[in-house]
Amino acid sequence: MMPFVTYISPEGSETTIDAQAGTSAMQAAVMNGVDGIVGDCGGNLMCATCHVYVPDVWLSRLSDRGEIEDEMLEEAVSPREDCSRLSCQIVLTDDLNGIVLHLPEEQI
Amino acid sequence: MAGVVIVGAGLAGAQTAIALRQNNFAGPITLIGQEQVPPYQRPPLSKNYLKGTMEASGVHVRPELFWLENDVELRTGTAAAEIDRDGQVVTLADGEVIEYDHLVLATGASNRVIPHAAGMPGVFDLRTLDDADALRPYLEPGSELVVVGGGFIGLEVAAAAREREARVTVIEALDRVMARVVSPEMSTFFQRLHEAQGVRVLTKTQVQDLLENGRRMHVLLNDTRKLAASCVLVGIGVVPNVELARRCDLEIEDGIVVNDHLLTSDPNISAIGDCAFYPCAISGRQHRLESIQNATDQARCVAARLTDNPEPYVAVPWFWTEQFGRTLQIAGVAPSSAESVFRGRAAEERFSVCRFVDGRLSAVESVNQPADHIAARKLLASGAADRITREQVADVDTPLKSLVLAAQR
Numbered sequence: 001m002m003p004f005v006t007y008i009s010p011e012g013s014e015t016t017i018d019a020q021a022g023t024s025a026m027q028a029a030v031m032n033g034v035d036g037i038v039g040d041c042g043g044n045l046m047c048a049t050c051h052v053y054v055p056d057v058w059l060s061r062l063s064d065r066g067e068i069e070d071e072m073l074e075e076a077v078s079p080r081e082d083c084s085r086l087s088c089q090i091v092l093t094d095d096l097n098g099i100v101l102h103l104p105e106e107q108i
Numbered sequence: 109m110a111g112v113v114i115v116g117a118g119l120a121g122a123q124t125a126i127a128l129r130q131n132n133f134a135g136p137i138t139l140i141g142q143e144q145v146p147p148y149q150r151p152p153l154s155k156n157y158l159k160g161t162m163e164a165s166g167v168h169v170r171p172e173l174f175w176l177e178n179d180v181e182l183r184t185g186t187a188a189a190e191i192d193r194d195g196q197v198v199t200l201a202d203g204e205v206i207e208y209d210h211l212v213l214a215t216g217a218s219n220r221v222i223p224h225a226a227g228m229p230g231v232f233d234l235r236t237l238d239d240a241d242a243l244r245p246y247l248e249p250g251s252e253l254v255v256v257g258g259g260f261i262g263l264e265v266a267a268a269a270r271e272r273e274a275r276v277t278v279i280e281a282l283d284r285v286m287a288r289v290v291s292p293e294m295s296t297f298f299q300r301l302h303e304a305q306g307v308r309v310l311t312k313t314q315v316q317d318l319l320e321n322g323r324r325m326h327v328l329l330n331d332t333r334k335l336a337a338s339c340v341l342v343g344i345g346v347v348p349n350v351e352l353a354r355r356c357d358l359e360i361e362d363g364i365v366v367n368d369h370l371l372t373s374d375p376n377i378s379a380i381g382d383c384a385f386y387p388c389a390i391s392g393r394q395h396r397l398e399s400i401q402n403a404t405d406q407a408r409c410v411a412a413r414l415t416d417n418p419e420p421y422v423a424v425p426w427f428w429t430e431q432f433g434r435t436l437q438i439a440g441v442a443p444s445s446a447e448s449v450f451r452g453r454a455a456e457e458r459f460s461v462c463r464f465v466d467g468r469l470s471a472v473e474s475v476n477q478p479a480d481h482i483a484a485r486k487l488l489a490s491g492a493a494d495r496i497t498r499e500q501v502a503d504v505d506t507p508l509k510s511l512v513l514a515a516q517r
Contacts, residue, residue, distance in 0.1 A: 033171065041400055044151065044428060045435075045478075046426060047401075067476075108408070
């Protein structure tokens, strides 16, 4: 099964893609040309350029933020919220089929 | 309009093209790469890709269609042979001539080799996807890997091989591993980590000779010891690719010399990434850096200038390495002679080593202390690092973050 994921830009435009299960929401965005996700460090928690806001209904299904992700979000250019995550840490599984991610104004 | 020509399709070159289009640059972009494959990320090649937990499709900077859709003329499998600065043209190895308004040299670096051993079966170095593919089959139980050079690459490969139950020996000429890039305290931590995981680490040791012996190799050391190996990985540093620049008389030091806007001595030519010898606003010195951060941030700086938004390059360098599940995060750069101030709890594997040069905080190396790492980036970026004392950073009960805030007041 290919979990699908929807990215919503700050202006409200939606992009939905079929992702390969097991890839991260950052990788899926970059490899499908979704503007608004940068992913400079390749998913190594060294930058905060794949920042997303996760709606509550999906947030509760994600594993908790790790310590490094938590600190790295301090580096995010757009405001950090309780629902902020780094999308490189969101591994797309069948459980997350249909997940919606809101993109911030800026990543760099 | 002749547009922008980028020589080198590594991360720096690729990122220049991406950033130019993001900045709505409308002219032609030509991206010239020696390798056959489209641009990809190199860090995984010594980590997850090598371990087999990541596929080749995962390392590509962008999908192949991206370059077409964004009107980037991607020329892989071809090298730039000559630059005519007066005529503003680049000649490719096959004789084709490409005009430029602006030329970006992102030629990268080449691995140093052991002269007579290069190309010997069983002797590898690691820079490309092909290199990683060739090396990977040797990382298996029972395989005997000798790693020459205890730098980032050597130790990352050693860890990947050990995790796959190969027998591993690391040979380092200096008295400690990663001596060029980290503090003595951090070298000791990682050497002990490797030894605890069963890697044999021989410092102050050099390779005298490499001998083929059927399907195996013999590695002769300068202390007369002889190691058997099924595979040898050479990771003894790099040299910047400056020949193209040298032949057209650009200024060369340990890399292509650029100013604080990353321009070479020719106003129509920039140099970025591993090959660029630039004045670092953070360290106050002129040097090259080999890192993802340096490649991407320098690419964006040049792309901004070429789209009428010139700013000097002032980014804080950061690096990381991952070995046996431990991530070392480094902010800033410090020479090996820098003074170390320890911060944290070594026994819990949670600590930072703060590096001072002439009394000024220049770099912070952190293991399992991401808060220190992030605060260090801010301290270095804001210039607040200049006012931080050794006593302040040594106090583990004072978060580095509070020093950032204090300095801002």
